[in-house]
Amino acid sequence: MAFESLANRLQKVFSKLRGKGKLTEDDVSEALREVRLALLEADVNFKVVKEFIAKVKERAIGQEVLQSFTPAMIVVDIVNKELTELMGGSQSKLARSNRPPTVILMVGLQGAGKTTASAKLARMLLQQNHRPLLAAGDIYRPAAIKQLQVLGEQIKVPVFTMGDQVSPVEIAKNALQHAKDHGNDYLIVDTAGRLHIDESLMDELKQITEAVKPDEILLVVDAMTGQESVNVAESFHKQLTLSGVILTKLDSDTRGGAAISVKAVTGCPIKFVGMGEKMEALEPFHPERMASRILGMGDMLTLIEKAQEGIDVEKAKEMERKMRTAEFTFDDFLDQMEQVKKMGPLDQIIDMLPGANKMKGMKDIKVDDKQLGRVAAIVKSMTKQERQNPDMLTPSRRKRLAAGSGNSVQEVNRFIKQFDDMRKMMKQFSSMMGPKGPKGLKG
Ligand code: GDP
DSSP states (O other): OTTHHHHHHHHHHHHHHHTTSSOOHHHHHHHHHHHHHHHHHTTOOHHHHHHHHHHHHHHHTSHHHHTOSSHHHHHHHHHHHHHHHHTTSSOOOOOOOSSSOEEEEEEEOTTSSHHHHHHHHHHHHHHTTOOEEEEEEOOSSTTHHHHHHHHHHHHTOOEEOOOSSSOHHHHHHHHHHHHHHHTOSEEEEEEOOOSSOOHHHHHHHHHHHHHHOOSEEEEEEEGGGTHHHHHHHHHHHHHHOOSEEEEEOTTSSOOOHHHHHHHHHHSOOEEEEEOSSSTTOEEEOOHHHHHHHHTTOOOHHHHHHHHHHHSOHHHHHHHHHHHHTTOOOHHHHHHHHHHHHHHOOHHHHHHTSTTGGGSTTGGGOOOOHHHHHHHHHHHHHSOHHHHHOGGGOOHHHHHHHHHHHTOOHHHHHHHHHHHHHHHHHHHHHHHHHTTTSOSSOOO
């Protein structure tokens, strides 16, 4: 997950500060030197870092901090606010034309994830009860049209195509007419990318822009290319005046600098981030939540939204009651795995919990269909009593479970450990939620 090492480093800096009690100007300067290094190492543009540190410093060596009894908390708060500001302040929402369809032009280099992002966006709009139409305008990349058609079928969104022998400008124009005729309120036009920015690409995009007057021009950039993605955004923005950026592959091992620098360098807000290859792996970008994640304060709001999207509320309530009263059994675990799976990869969910990167061992939990099948086999090999009472699972019983479910004893042991970890996580989760809702949330 992006930001992991940045988050770790920043949290170390702040915990050192916390240990000091009252702070001197030197303490703050020293901490900010480390913050500066951490940001540079995360591949944040150096000019952005310089300005950021200057701003934080100006506020952090003020009287408010130095005379406070909880200065470290105030410093973290200042960093949090400035980081949020740097990434755009507040969420930048998708445009909505009052003369539908709202036209969204998707642009970007080849491989950035443009076609995938087009389909993800269409899915998101469909879920919000819109009637999106996708248009296949990438006539150069082999199989791009087919790819969009396959995705369209999967998410149940119509795809407008005219093959690869018609110019993208014509395709876009015809798609717009089609959307008008068929009552589609959003038109998402996937365009062709190139390996590098070149004149013919820009010309073509300008012509499409002329022809369909998009309400949004969204640039799709790959977070894994770090600073390069920021440069790409700058070039596109100069030529096309973008309305927003979709930063993809933030689930990968990128250092995350692009997410922090894009807005500051280009003036163009990030509107969405791609968190995986699956269709549901697109999240609206909330600067304040992202800052909070980077500072290890978690992102309970996104977590709650995800939960509301995918989870059966009645079942969740019952589950919560069980966890509180320690009735949580292996059968519930299976059920829970199914529910959690709907929210997305578990490691991403864990990343949203406050202090998540301190929860050792949690990172190894993977929920996929194959593993779910194996786990189900283990649970089904248990007797009724064993399912209710994990303490009964002595080594000899575990051996029997392994034989019964076609797993090795190690695998059975690993699963039982996961079960314990999950119980711990859910306990932490439910105690954080408390009767009055989530704790630790601001605003
Ligand atoms: P295009 O050439 O810009 O249209 O790129 P594609 O949409 O075909 O995407 C290129 C590759 O990146 C594909 O293998 C996608 O599955 C993958 N991809 C796209 N978005 C994401 C993302 O957010 N996370 C990850 N891990 N992979 C992604």
